[in-house]
Amino acid sequence: MNIIMNIKQLRTLKQVAEFLAGAAPLGMSPPTQTERYRWIAQTLRHFRYETLAKADKGLVIAYLCRISGYSRQQITRLIRRTLDQGHLRWQVIPRRGFVARYTDEDVRLLAEIDTLHDTPSGPAVKKLCERAFGTFGDTRFERLSGISVSHLYNLRKTKDYRSRRLTHVKTAAVQRPIGIRRKPEPQGRPGFIRIDTVHQGDQDGLKGLYHINAVDEITQFEVLVTVERISEQFLIPALEALLASFPFVILGFHADNGSEYINRRVAELLEKLRIELTKSRARHCNDNALAESKNGAVVRKLLGYAHIPQRYASLVNRFNQEHLVPYINYHRPCFFPETFTDDQGKQRKRYRYKHMMTPYDKLKSLPKAETFLKKGVTFKHLDAIAFTISDNEAARRLQAARHQLFETIFGRKKAG
Incomplete structure (x- = not known):
């Protein structure tokens, strides 16, 4: 029960201490908040609180807490206010401290404007309200003409506004990205291939066949597959054959953003084989x-730019598997880059003659190279392919097969 005490008997701090110890009971009478604040201020002045030692201040604070019923934190705040202002008064809180400036009618008008103008931005709505009142004299918009943009959005969040602006929007389909948009990180391991498509020209509105060229980043081991078209009907079987042609396990598959590779069917195929797809x-x-560099150095150099009709896709693909792919992987040397850091701290690549070798030799030179091979594939089997014939003999057979291929396609021999 809130009380106010007669403190005439408590003149000294000793008497206060005795009272707190329960040795000096005093008479009490119910106070008002104003009387309670006045009593606290009188007590502080009576004992000259600001001049007391720390222990005596604690005694006075305990006394005020006991009598007033306030917490120690509240008494501390009241003491600070008394010392700062020189007095302590009870401040009556108004019953309606924040009167709503904008009425339900304003919310209705805001909903009406948003409906008419298809919910424009906040600044646009504010300008419309200003024009409605200032330019066209519509007194209904007097209050809304002075509204801030931020508070306009607050009114849009009210229940009254939302009940007037119910809209039904169909659930939007979530588009999940296919593949990871980043550069592959092989970290010296074979099995991270780069893939691209080469189109063998158009003629009189007729499309030519397509080459699918895949190159391993570390060993430059290359597989070329030819198809009639790059639709799913031809592409998926071709990709399965292409991935199976590499002697080592494929870990990564990187393509540009062409839809022939970045689609659900290809993603499902790679996921089944546990191959990471990047773009x-x-x-x-x-x-x-x-x-892209291999497209020019191998595909265009050996097969040219001329239009080859789609009906010859199986014939060209047989040439690739029997002659072209073995030649470029086992008998055609290529440069391999050496990465170094320049004076500016930038990583650069240089190509030295001592690092020139065939893709197969590069594969064998890797540390623990046999651990990268597919199950059932050994270097003994691959050596039989690589060293059965010489490089010159492999090139001679390639040239003969290519001349025969072009004679079949074009009806004449194509110059080497």
Whole structure:
């Protein structure tokens, strides 16, 4: 029960201590908040609180807490206010401290404007309200003409507004990205291939066949597959055959952003084989540079730019598997880069003659190379392919097969 005490008997701090110990009971009478604040201020002045030692201040605080019923934190705040202001008064809180400035009618008008103008931005709505009142003299918008943009959005969150602006929107389909947009990180391991498509020309509105060129980043081991078209009907079986042609386990599959590779069917195939699918980043033209350089150095150099009709796709693909792929992997040397850091701290690549070798030799030179091979594939079997014939004999057979291929396609021999 709130009380006020007659403190005339408590003149000294000793008497206060005795009272707190329960040795000096005093008469009490119920106070009001104003009387309670006045009594606290009188007590502080009576004992000259600001001049007391720390222990005596604690005694006075305990006394005020006991009599007033306030917590120690509240008494501390009241003492600080008394010392700062020189007095302590009870401040009556108004019953309605924050009167709503905007009425339900304003919310209705806001909903009406948003409906008419298809929910424009906050600044646009504010300008419309200003024009409605100032330019066209509509007094209903007098209050809304002075509303702030931020508070306009607050009114849009009210229940009254939302009940007037019910809209039904169909659930939007979530588009999940296919593949990871980043550069592959093989870390010296074979099995991270770069893939690209080469189109063998158009003629009189007729499409030519397509080459699918895949190159391993570390060993430059390359597999070329030819198809009639790049639709799912031809592409999925071709990719399965391409992935099976590599002697080592495929871990990564990197392509540009072409839809022939970045689609659900290809993603499902790679997921089944536990192969990571990555795609080139925006404004990073070098992400797939290895495959694109091989397009020119191998595909265009050996097969040219001329239009080859789609009906010859199986014939060209047989030439690839029997002659072209063995030649470029086991008998055609290529440069391998050496990475170094320049004076500015930037990593650069240089190509030295001592690092020139065939892709197969590069594969064998890797540390623990046999651990990267597919199950059932051994270097003894691969050596039989690589060293059965010489490089010159492999090139001679390639040239003969190519001449025969072009004679079949074009009706004449194509110059080497």
